[in-house]
Amino acid sequence: MAGYIERPLYLEAIRPFIDMPLVKILSGVRRCGKSTVLQMIRDELLKRGIAADHIISKQYTQMDMPAHMSAKQMYDDITEQMSGQSRYYLLLDEIQEIDGWERAINSLLEGTDVDIYVTGSNSKLMSSEISTYLTGRYITIPVYPLSYKEYLRFKEPSDKSRRALLDEYIRFGGFPIVALSQLEAQQAYQVINGIYYTVVSRDIVNRHRINKQDLFDRVVKYIIDNIGKTFSANSIAKFLKSEHRSISVESIYNYLRWLEQAFIIYPCERYDINGKNILKTQEKFYLSDVALKYALLGFNRTMLDGVLENLVFLELKRRGFQVFVGKDGSKEIDFVATRRDEKIYVQVCVQIPTGSAREVGNLKNIRDNYPKYVVTLNDLDIGIEDGIKIVHAEDFLLSETW
Numbered sequence: 292m293a294g295y296i297e298r299p300l301y302l303e304a305i306r307p308f309i310d311m312p313l314v315k316i317l318s319g320v321r322r323c324g325k326s327t328v329l330q331m332i333r334d335e336l337l338k339r340g341i342a343a344d345h346i347i348s349k350q351y352t353q354m355d356m357p358a359h360m361s362a363k364q365m366y367d368d369i370t371e372q373m374s375g376q377s378r379y380y381l382l383l384d385e386i387q388e389i390d391g392w393e394r395a396i397n398s399l400l401e402g403t404d405v406d407i408y409v410t411g412s413n414s415k416l417m418s419s420e421i422s423t424y425l426t427g428r429y430i431t432i433p434v435y436p437l438s439y440k441e442y443l444r445f446k447e448p449s450d451k452s453r454r455a456l457l458d459e460y461i462r463f464g465g466f467p468i469v470a471l472s473q474l475e476a477q478q479a480y481q482v483i484n485g486i487y488y489t490v491v492s493r494d495i496v497n498r499h500r501i502n503k504q505d506l507f508d509r510v511v512k513y514i515i516d517n518i519g520k521t522f523s524a525n526s527i528a529k530f531l532k533s534e535h536r537s538i539s540v541e542s543i544y545n546y547l548r549w550l551e552q553a554f555i556i557y558p559c560e561r562y563d564i565n566g567k568n569i570l571k572t573q574e575k576f577y578l579s580d581v582a583l584k585y586a587l588l589g590f591n592r593t594m595l596d597g598v599l600e601n602l603v604f605l606e607l608k609r610r611g612f613q614v615f616v617g618k619d620g621s622k623e624i625d626f627v628a629t630r631r632d633e634k635i636y637v638q639v640c641v642q643i644p645t646g647s648a649r650e651v652g653n654l655k656n657i658r659d660n661y662p663k664y665v666v667t668l669n670d671l672d673i674g675i676e677d678g679i680k681i682v683h684a685e686d687f688l689l690s691e692t693w
Contacts, residue, residue, distance in 0.1 A: 296445050301328045304432050310406055317410040319434035320554035320579040322486045324467045325410035329382045332408055336380055346380045347372050351388040362391035366398055378404045387411040397424040413494055414552045435609050436465030436580045439688040445470040457685050464582030483586040494553045510546050515584050519597040521573045554579050562615035562627050575616050577604045600639045603666055606688055622653045634661040635693050642669040654679050
C-alpha cells in the first residue's frame with residue numbers, strides 16, 4: 292500500500308465506472324478521506340497499466356492554487372500537461388474552490404479524451420450548474436468518515452479488544468486523522484473542533500456572508516444538541532426567543548440547508564409506514580460524525596442513545612440505503628431503510644429499559660415480513676423475540692448483510 296490504509300468499499304463503488312464517459316464526483320465532509328480515495332484510484336489505474344504521466348492530479352485547496360483561479364485558468368493548466376491523442380485521467384481534489392469548475396469540466400469532457408474524478412466538500416457547489424453542463428454525464432459517490440469496520444482496520448495491530456475499540460469509536464468517531472493518531476480525548480476533540488470550524492468559517496460563514504456569527508453558532512449548537520430528535524425551524528426560533536434572541540424562521544432554514552450542503556448534518560425524513568408516503572414535517576437530523584457533537588458540547592453518557600442512533604444511521608447510509616424515521620400511527624420506528632427491493636426496520640437503544648415494551652413492541656405491530664432489528668450496547672438484551680433480532684451494536688455494524 293502506498294502510504295495509506297485502503298478503504299475497499301469506495302474502490303468497489305468506483306471500479307464499474309472507470310473509463311466510462313461520466314464525471315465521478317466523490318462528495319463528503321472535509322477530512323473524511325476523499326483525497327485518500329483519489330490516491331487509491333491513482334494506484335488502481337497504475338495497476339491497470341496506465342502510464343504515470345497520463346494521470347494528472349490537482350489539489351484545489353487555498354495553499355495549492357493561485358488566488359482566485361478561474362475556470363479558464365484551471366482548464367488551461369490541465370490541458371498544458373496533455374499531449375497527443377491518448378487518454379488522460381484527471382484526479383481533481385476539492386474542486387468547489389474554483390468558480391465555474393463545471394464549465395471547465397464540461398469543456399474537458401467534450402474536447403479531450405479524459406476520464407475525470409473529482410472531490411468536493413459542498414453539495415450545492417457539486418450540483419449548482421451540473422444540470423446545465425453535465426446533465427446525465429456524472430455520478431455521485433458519497434464518502435463518509437470511517438465505518439466501525441474501517442476503524443478496526445486503521446487500528447491494526449492493537450492490543451485492545453474489539454469491544455474496547457468500539458467504545459473508542461463511539462467516543463472519537465471516524466475521522467481518519469483521529470483514528471490514525473494516539474491522542475487523548477481532549478486532543479482528539481481539539482482536532483475535530485478544528486475540522487468543524489474550518490467547514491463553518493470557510494464553507495458557510497464566509498461563503499454565505501453571515502454577519503451574525505454568534506447567532507448562527509447558537510443555532511448550530513441547538514441543532515447538534517438535538518441530533519436524533521424531532522424539531523422544526525419554528526421550534527428553534529421559539530427556543531431562541533426564550534433566550535431573548537430574535538431570528539427569522541427563514542434564516543434557520545438557510546442555516547440548516549448550508550449545514551447539509553457542507554455535509555455537517557444529514558436530514559432523515561419521516562415515513563408513514565401505513566400510508567407508505569414521505570411526510571414533509573418534523574424531520575430529524577444526524578451528524579456526519581458523532582465526535583462533532585463532543586467537540587462542541589463535551590461528552591457525557593446521557594448522549595449515548597442519540598450517538599448510537601447516529602452511528603446506525605450512518606452505517607445504513609454507507610451501504611446505500613435510503614433512511615427514514617418510521618411513523619406507525621402514534622408509534623415511532625427509529626429507522627426504516629430501503630434499498631431497491633430490500634427493506635429493514637431498526638430500533639436503537641443503549642439498553643432496553645426494564646419493563647418497557649417500546650423497542651420490541653413497536654416492531655411487533657408491523658405486519659410485513661421484512662427483517663426487524665433492535666440494536667443495543669447491552670449483551671444481556673441480546674436474543675430473538677417473535678422474529679425480531681436483538682443484536683449488539685458491534686455485530687450489527689460488522690455484519691455483511693442484515
